[in-house]
Amino acid sequence: MEQLPKEETIALREKLIGPSCQLFFRKDPLKIVRGKAQYLYDEKSNAYLDCINNVAHVGHCHPAVVQAGCDQMAVLNTNNRFLHDNIVVCAQKIVSTLPDKLEVCFFVNSGSEANDLALRLAQIHTGHRDVITLEHAYHGHLTSLIDISHYKFNLPGGVGQKKHVHLAACPDSYRGRYRDNEYSMDEIGTMYANEVGDLCEKSTQNGAGVSAFIAESLLSCGGQVIPPKNYFSRVYEHVRRAGGVCIADEVQVGFGRIGKHWWAFQNYNVQPDIVTMGKPMGNGHPVACVVTTREIADSFFNTGVEYFNTYGGNPVSCAIANAVFDTIENDNLMEQALIVGEYLLDSCQTLAKKHKQIGDVRGVGLFVGIDLVEDRDTRKANKECAQIVVQRMREERILVSADGPECNVIKFKPPMVFTKENVDEVVATLDRVLTEVKHKERLDAKIKSLQNLVPAIIEEHSNKGQRPVRPIYKENIKSI
Numbered sequence: 001m002e003q004l005p006k007e008e009t010i011a012l013r014e015k016l017i018g019p020s021c022q023l024f025f026r027k028d029p030l031k032i033v034r035g036k037a038q039y040l041y042d043e044k045s046n047a048y049l050d051c052i053n054n055v056a057h058v059g060h061c062h063p064a065v066v067q068a069g070c071d072q073m074a075v076l077n078t079n080n081r082f083l084h085d086n087i088v089v090c091a092q093k094i095v096s097t098l099p100d101k102l103e104v105c106f107f108v109n110s111g112s113e114a115n116d117l118a119l120r121l122a123q124i125h126t127g128h129r130d131v132i133t134l135e136h137a138y139h140g141h142l143t144s145l146i147d148i149s150h151y152k153f154n155l156p157g158g159v160g161q162k163k164h165v166h167l168a169a170c171p172d173s174y175r176g177r178y179r180d181n182e183y184s185m186d187e188i189g190t191m192y193a194n195e196v197g198d199l200c201e202k203s204t205q206n207g208a209g210v211s212a213f214i215a216e217s218l219l220s221c222g223g224q225v226i227p228p229k230n231y232f233s234r235v236y237e238h239v240r241r242a243g244g245v246c247i248a249d250e251v252q253v254g255f256g257r258i259g260k261h262w263w264a265f266q267n268y269n270v271q272p273d274i275v276t277m278g279k280p281m282g283n284g285h286p287v288a289c290v291v292t293t294r295e296i297a298d299s300f301f302n303t304g305v306e307y308f309n310t311y312g313g314n315p316v317s318c319a320i321a322n323a324v325f326d327t328i329e330n331d332n333l334m335e336q337a338l339i340v341g342e343y344l345l346d347s348c349q350t351l352a353k354k355h356k357q358i359g360d361v362r363g364v365g366l367f368v369g370i371d372l373v374e375d376r377d378t379r380k381a382n383k384e385c386a387q388i389v390v391q392r393m394r395e396e397r398i399l400v401s402a403d404g405p406e407c408n409v410i411k412f413k414p415p416m417v418f419t420k421e422n423v424d425e426v427v428a429t430l431d432r433v434l435t436e437v438k439h440k441e442r443l444d445a446k447i448k449s450l451q452n453l454v455p456a457i458i459e460e461h462s463n464k465g466q467r468p469v470r471p472i473y474k475e476n477i478k479s480i
Helices: 006-016 063-073 085-095 111-126 185-205 231-241 264-268 294-301 315-330 333-352 383-395 420-464 471-479
Strands: 032-036 039-042 047-050 104-108 130-134 165-168 210-216 245-249 274-277 288-292 358-364 367-375 401-403 409-412
Touching: 047 420, 063 315, 085 104, 085 288, 085 315, 104 111, 104 294, 111 210, 111 245, 111 274, 111 288, 111 294, 130 185, 165 185, 185 210, 185 231, 210 231, 231 245, 231 264, 315 333, 333 358, 333 367, 333 420, 367 383, 383 401, 383 409, 383 420
Parallel strands: 130 165, 130 210, 210 245, 245 274
Antiparallel strands: 032 039, 039 047, 104 288, 274 288, 358 367, 367 409, 401 409
């Protein structure tokens, strides 16, 4: 399984791979050589419970998915300009899970390609260029997507905000602009949505016009944010009134992860004009899709410019995607995501009663975040605690990650085969780790207190060491 010693792999990576391509646990990266279900294995056969890999959606190396890919690859793999059953069967499976008007598919290779094409469709259909996006959002690595991904363009070395991009506040009810300790959730959803409405008016008045509003249905890089229930319906009204279309980015949160529905936007009772999907679609194999309305697809066709994607919708990719769909249904993984996700959420909320470092626990299905704080009243983010948790959990062979604008939210988005027993292991370990952090914080506070006392003690002793000269002694000296 291992072709090179770990040290040599690290050395070659540093020499040959771009330094911007970063690893988890950079100081001591894991070398993963095998995966099965919800576990990853290093070169020494140590098993790690995977709580972060939303790519291996139905479990690492699921036999049915692997077999489907192998069988098709042994027969044929070519581009989609030849007639083949797999692509239309896959399209049927996709549209059967979506609202009726979402009926036309474009197959691509990644979520980034899907979102790039979605923007192109929106701009051609509306004749406008402006895009409304959210703070802390991430939609992909292509240039067009870095431009609309505040998570990237706002970094110190980022490209900054372009003129055609309008930034709305992240609809975060815990640490955002409008908070649940000040307003009702309905009020919060309305106020955040009204910001989008204001941006629509601004774009229209400037003469540019809104082409699209794009958002993840649940915000992952923003810190596992669950928007208020009325948010998207209000936003979509504003955007459509301005002549724009609404894009639901389901790349990270789709394919039944929330348990109740196939797609997270369905939890909000809205109908997007364009839906993008990727990551879990191929269970690790590169395949993705854009689904839109017939009207938007016709606008694209009427340009006279053919759309061709060399690998998008190839027979092997579609065979794998079909196997993923079948596995979700045959193994009842949506039901499992709902049941295990609720158990995870409840268990973490119980843990919060014991540990004051946990400010908030939020989530839907197997998409859960734990917001770590220094103080529950101020909700000040505790990035240091999150870093310790991620590292210590890794040492306990449980893989979690931290994200959010202040990198203080512990994220859970495991493979859908995650079990209640896995939850028990995660929560028990997290309990121990947070207890360690608590003891460390108390010790650090005591040390700091002692350090503050030391100068005062030194000064006091120093003053005691200087004996005052009695006047009589001076007089005696003078008289001698």
